[in-house]
Amino acid sequence: MDLKNGSVVTEFILQGFSAGWELQIVFFVTFSLIYGATVLGNTLIMVTVTCSSTLHSPMYFLLGNLSFLDMCLSTVTTPKMIRDLLTEHKTISIWGCMAQMFFMHLFGGAEATLLVAMAFDRYVAVCKPLHYRKIMNHRLLNGFVILSWTIGFIHTMSQMVLTVNLPFCGPRIIDNIFCDLPLVIKLACVETYTLELFVIADSGLWSLICFLLLLVSYTVILASVQRRPSGGLSKALSTLSAHITVVSLFFGPCIFIYAWPFKSFASNKVLAVFYTVITPLLNPVIYTLRNQKMQVAMRKLQFQNVSST
DSSP, X not given: OOGGGTOOOOEEEEOOOOOOXXXXXXXXXXXXXXXXXXXXXXXXXXXXXXXXXXXXXXXXHHHHHHHHHHHXXXXXXXXXXXXXXXXXXXXXXXXXXXXXXXXXXXXXXXXHHHHHHHHHHHXXXXXXXXXXXXXXOHHHXXXXXXXXXXXXXXXXXXXXXXXXXXXXXXXXXXXXXXOOHHHHHTTSSSOOHHHHHHHIIIIIHHHHHHHXXXXXXXXXXXXXXXXXXXXXXXXXXXXXXXXXXXHHHHHHHXXXXXXXXXXXXXXXXXXXXXXXXXXXXXXXXXXXXTOHHHHHHHHHHXXXXXXXX
16 A cells, blocks of 8 residues: 555454464364353452452452453453454454554553562562561552552553554554554554664563562572471472462563564464463463362352352
8 A cells, every 4th residue: 555645554454373274163162262261260260259258368369350450361362363263354453453452561561560569479478477467458459459550551551652653554464363563563654663672672671570570589489488497498389389380471472572573473373372362261270270278269159159049
């Protein structure tokens, strides 16, 4: 299309998966089941944390908020991706694309901040157990949640305000399963090198810094536990292993997608699927299957519902 002739792009074409029709059906069934399990699992965690009096503690309060963000993050991209698997023309309007990027970075930025807050919660629980309730009070917990949403909003707005007014007049094919900043920016009709560097600095370095802070915090916790009597280390490892796994699963794809040069990993569909489809499912699986207290609360809640009927 030629901008001089007044032609502008009104929609983008999502490349999606380059596979045969039979494999597309397999993907459709698989991702539909995963998305359904993601919504069900995270909803179950939120309901259990809200309704079970035994889970009214800081860690589970933050876990309930994490489940909400996971469900929202998956919902931004996965339903559209599933629907596109059964359509020949995988298009998305330019404003639909902008909305997808806005909410993905809003929820992603909020979740990154919340994971840092959860690491602080584990630090206080393990290293300062006698002062845990005093430090992790309701005011601080509400502050963590508000801060996570605020940082998520600032994070997405700082990038979208520079992206939403870009002129798109030429290529309109996005080689991915959803819209994301690195690939969309490259389709603009103007020089975007400075904006690409800003996105790398904003999303990539933020993900890398959060990940390093989390690794340092967990290292400090483990080093502190090692100086305690025998048995403390194994208990701390059991407590922290789920958190470390979730952190690695969340930040790993983010760092590869945003912290490296655009052409290296930005269009890797495997990482995109892992980040937006798989990780939101693994979080409730990890926290429920490895957490006996959560399992007991779920059984009690189920028993109460059966008894009431």
